[in-house]
Amino acid sequence: MEIVDIKIGEIDLPLSKSYTRGCIVVKESEEIVVKVFTECGEVGVGSAVATPNITGETKESIIGAIRYLRPLIIGQKVENIEGIMKIVNKALMFNNSAKAAIDMALYDLMGKSFGVPLYKLLGGHQNSISTSITINFASTEEMVSNALEAIMKGYSSLKLKVGYDAATDIARITAIRKAIRKGINLRIDANQGWRPKEAVKIIRTLEDLGLDIEFIEQPVKAWDVEGLQYVTDHVATEILADESVLGPPSAFKVIKSNVADLISIKLMKSGGLHNAIKIYDMADTTDIRTMMGCMLESKIGITAAASLAVAKINMIQSDLDTMFTYNSDHIIGGANISGDTITLPEKPGLGIEEVLGFKEIKG
Template identity: 35%
Template sequence: MKITNIRTTTLKAPLKKPFVTSLRRVDTLEDLVVLIECNDGTIGYGEGAPTPVITGETMGSMVAAIEYIKPFIIGLEIEDFNTILNNIHTSILKNTTAKSALEIALYDLKAKLVKQPLYKMLGGTKTTFKTDITISMGEIEKMISDSLDAVHLGYDTLKIKIGDNPQKDVDRIIAIHEALGDNITLRLDANQGWTAQESVDLLLALEKQDIIAEFIEQPVAADDINGLRYIKERVQTPLLADESIFSVKDARRLLEMEAIDYVNIKLAKTAGITQALALADLSKEFGVKCMIGCMLEGPISVSAGVHVASAKADIITMLDLDAVSLLASHPVKTSIVFNESEIGLSEDIGLGVLY
């Protein structure tokens, strides 16, 4: 099975409601889809979401990176998988989402070559999962309403977006907790919105109210490694690193410093499936559990994340793969089946993409 061509196209879909964090607001999904074509007619599908405020990539930069990488992999056989991966990652630095889209398509092709669902090829057996759902940042009454709507749909774990104003964030969390009660798990995501001291003050204020979230995600700037450790040493609420971890090297540094409690794996940051699997293995060495998350992505890349979750189900114990549920329409069929908070994997070969 030889690679003969690589094409890109755009996947667009409206959101049910605006997606708002301390970093950005999005009203419509617009992702890049990568199609790797082989001489026998087989096509591998990948996808990546341009997220300039996190990975530094735009739609244009992703297309340009893939065009640059193409000559290094066209003409190679899928059976020479490791050479292809090496060429992708050594031909150009950074560009993690573009590389992830290529990797997803390659893994789809490899699974098709061996005629297995991707999760089975990766050694996974788990096929049912539960994800949280994101509650966008906004005024308190709107966030309470959105939270109640999510619970009505069957979600029992909500990820609350905060980070624009520490005191307002405290008020938001207390109000949402009071509206929902103790049976609903809250995950907090500040998207780098606070300083280390603000984080400690805010979390201690919540803990005095007996509100201890499942975790606080990336409260400080991505490069504020010492700030993460400062927070972890002073609060009960577990600390999860997201934007601070793009690579295994990043994670090792934080884990050796004992600066975090959990690791957030995102394929768009790890440059694809290969390093995501390695990141899970590293976390297991340190006895640290992982969450697998996503950017605001469509079905292809979210499906890849679910297959990775199956492959490393012993260490990836939390899912934040709700992006497809946020879409007003589902433009692509894959091997994942969504029933609100429940995600199932079918037995379709590869990623099961029908595009």
């Protein structure tokens, strides 16, 4: 199938609850949607979300990057994903979320060209996976209430956002662990908020309190790989690298140096499925387990991420809960979520039938 056109659009995704990202109060997601058209009438869909404090990309920069790449992609054969992504990655540094949107649409088309669901094309290990749900930073009372509400909805793994103040972090984690029943997994996301020695002190305190933490996500700054290794080497609790892994090169450094027990793979950070697969393969080869994560994607990005997560046998965890943060679902088709379980459709590609409210951006 030859690519004949690429259209860029956006959809409005107001959040059911606002949250703070850095110093910014976020009330809606800035979701850019890409549609890749072929000469035989098939359309592939991909998306990107702006997270300027993590990937450095804004909505405007994502649109600009896709426009820049569009003439390089039109005329290419869908089946040549390897060649297309080499062109994309060579033509433009960084801009990983923009690349991910194009990448998703290409893999969607690849599944359609072979008439199989994307998860089967990527490995087909299983067709469903459970996800954790995030308990965002708030007062202790609110976080406890939100945790109990999540458990009532069927979640068995909670990810607590902390990293603001050591004493407060410990108090809130302790309160939540005491409030929830046994068998519920607690994952802690420090959001790069601790210094290495501070992180070790906090984590050892959590261990001494017997709070049974599954793992600690990104306790130190993304750039501080040595600090991450220091923490990993001085605590018993497993440490997961998240922001420290922005693509295959940084993943290689983390894996080679053995600075973390687990690695979080996110399509927006890695540049799409093509690069995410490379990261997974490196980790799998060295027996480092991986978790599929997300930023603030709609069901388009979550379906793509979940397709890889279920396909691979060593992708043992997922953190793909952002679909629950929106007031409404704009995507017809794609992944289905019931309780904490994400199930992939049996339709070709991503199985997405329509994107409601798609507003084309001309230019």
